[in-house]
Amino acid sequence: MININGNEEEVETARNIINNITDLDCLIKLSVLAEEIRTRELTSMKWSCCAQCNKYNTCRIKWHRGENKDPDICCSYCQNYKDCLEKYRKQASNETKVIENIFIINIYGDEKEIKKVNSLVSKTGSPHFQTKLAALANTVKAREAAKFI
Numbered sequence: 001m002i003n004i005n006g007n008e009e010e011v012e013t014a015r016n017i018i019n020n021i022t023d024l025d026c027l028i029k030l031s032v033l034a035e036e037i038r039t040r041e042l043t044s045m046k047w048s049c050c051a052q053c054n055k056y057n058t059c060r061i062k063w064h065r066g067e068n069k070d071p072d073i074c075c076s077y078c079q080n081y082k083d084c085l086e087k088y089r090k091q092a093s094n095e096t097k098v099i100e101n102i103f104i105i106n107i108y109g110d111e112k113e114i115k116k117v118n119s120l121v122s123k124t125g126s127p128h129f130q131t132k133l134a135a136l137a138n139t140v141k142a143r144e145a146a147k148f149i
Contacts, residue, residue, distance in 0.1 A: 002030075006037050032064045035075050053078040098130060101137035108144050109136075 002014040010033060017030045053059070061075050074084050105117045113136060120126075120133055 002034055002037055006033075010037060028060050028064060032061050035061055035077075039073060039075060050074065050078060050080055050084065052080055094130065098133060101133045104137050105133075105140050109140050113140060 002010060006014065014030060014033060017026045017033070020026045050056070055077055056062070059075075059077065061077065062072060064070075065072055074081060078084070102117060102121070105113055109117070116136060117133070120129060120136070123129060126132075
């Protein structure tokens with residue numbers, strides 16, 4: 001994991017740790033480094049470590065990050081990791097759709113539609129925000145598609 005996905009600094013750090021591999025703390029540092037790289041490369045989620053994790057109070061990775069004042073992010077040892085990852089992917093997908101809709105309206109929309117987007121964006125906390133935005137984007141898409149027929 002470290003040699004394949006790590007940057008030069010991380011690979012060098014791993015080599016220095018391996019030189020003193022008999023020390024238990026070095027093994028912990030190596031596993032923490034590998035987990036950090038795995039978390040960064042396989043997912044870009046930055047969720048906080050969840051208290052429902054069986055290892056929450058005894059997790060060496062969490063402990064090591066806390067000692068170094070590193071961010072307390074979720075790791076793949078948590079039994080809720082797959083659920084957290086799925087929630088993250090769903091949220092990221094929704095955010096991507098919102099950005100795409102805003103982009104389409106800003107590029108192809110008329111003045112009235114662009115003003116409507118601006119008023120919608122100011123109310124992103126509204127439960128109907130995404131629905132209204134998607135409807136407006138679909139109207140713009142349909143109008144633009146009709147021009148090609």
